[in-house]
Amino acid sequence: MGCSFSGLNALYDSANSGGDVWINENRFRILRQLGEGGFAYVYLVKEVITDGSAVSGSGGLAKKVKDQSHLSDDGNYAVKKVLIQNAEQLELVREEIRVSSLFNHPNLLPLLDHAIISVKGAPGGSSSHEAYLLFPVHLDGTLFDNAKVMKAKKEFYSTSDVLQIFRQLCAGLKHMHTLEPPYAHNDVKPGNVLITHKKGHIPLAILMDFGSTRLARREIRSRSEALQLQEWASEHCSAPFRAPELWDCPSHADIDERTDIWSLGCTLYAIMYGVSPFEYALGESGGSLQLAIINAQIKWPAGPNPSYPEALHQFVTWLLQPQPAIRPRIDDIIIHVDKLISKFTN
Known part of the structure; x- marks a missing residue:
């Protein structure tokens, strides 16, 4: 270059x-x-x-x-x-x-x-x-930075802001996933989402850091290829947001951009509650982050009062399908989130 x-x-x-x-x-x-x-x-x-x-x-x-x-x-x-x-x-x-x-x-x-x-x-x-x-430059920091401040103040995003922030991330990922050939970001997480607050406007969300971004689709046809992918993912994909197939890859698998969908689901949960849905396992005696992820063992903490609607919890669960073949694609997600925005935004 x-x-x-x-x-x-x-x-x-x-x-x-x-x-x-x-x-x-x-x-x-x-x-x-x-x-x-x-x-x-x-x-x-x-x-x-x-x-x-x-x-x-x-x-x-x-x-x-x-x-x-x-x-x-x-x-x-x-x-x-x-x-x-x-x-x-x-x-x-x-x-x-x-x-x-x-x-x-x-x-x-x-x-x-x-x-x-x-x-x-x-x-x-x-x-x-x-x-x-x-x-x-975006001086308001990342979602991760904002989450720490909000946790200290015991504040939460409104349902409307959660959905609007998430919708913007979906739009950015759609651009990547629908290129020909498609690309996967591979490290979608709150620390890679810049948030800009302007009075009277919904928060602006911008996905950053393309250091782990690669062509989305890979054919795994041997045990050695599966292990190589797992090793690469351990270096480039943050563990609490890493898809199950990148933790335990079969010897014959077709990996695609839906690894990002898993991370997107974890990030949606984190917009609501400040952490990945699986980090609780790190604090449990004998807990395993990998097992919690592979088995999609989600735990819902206490949230704002009134709490987030059950439809939002169901939406997160839909994104966090441990089997990538039945995990939704970005176009379906956008259709669904637009319906939720219409329902829950005044």
Whole structure:
């Protein structure tokens, strides 16, 4: 992937504030760190407008971004910095960039620009790489972040907001699942759903992080292929939201995008109650997360008062079919959730 990165000021010395970073021909000032995980760091940055980059009052990024609605009104964006230590990690980042460029949907986080640079001075005199991925910024955080705050305040989303948030996730996944060929996100979970609250509007939900996204359909025809899939899933699919067939894959199986439907069902439950429907097993003596998932042993905690309608619980149960062959597809889910929205939204 021919990515360039010019005029770099080392991010290491400016992780907190003040430093500048260039992504291709555009310059950004680092304001603060937003988060980190694994080998990745996320920073809030502000585009630096120079006379040479100004275009009708817009920044240089305006020249590059096809969909102008993705441009920030205040020039603020998020930059994800990935430390790359070997060829395998480099290929994973390149694949994330390639896959992200396939999607164009308001409920999928767009990749605005990217660069991969070679960094000399690695141990042994070899060179490593760093990747910089530029995204729109959403400072309200993720569903996971919001769940922690709401739990502390003993607050819950209304039935209407639960359904509206879920409907947006369905719309984003439909875009991925109906591409030709279809793609599966493979890590749908509250931590990968950005939520933006605007007064007087339903919460905006955007699915992000396509680092685990792959072609959805795989033919498993041997025990070794099944074990390879399970090993891959253990590294790329968060355990509490991972579909049963990725925990215990048969030696002859057709895996498809309905692995995402399972994760979507778990995420719907988490919008309501703040956690996956199976995490209770981690707190039980002798409990097994894997067994709870494979057997679809759902437990319903105490919810808001008045509680969520039984129809919503039944909807979650319908999504969490342990047999993938009878699990619904995204089109059927959207039809059903639209009916629930009509019924339970004022």
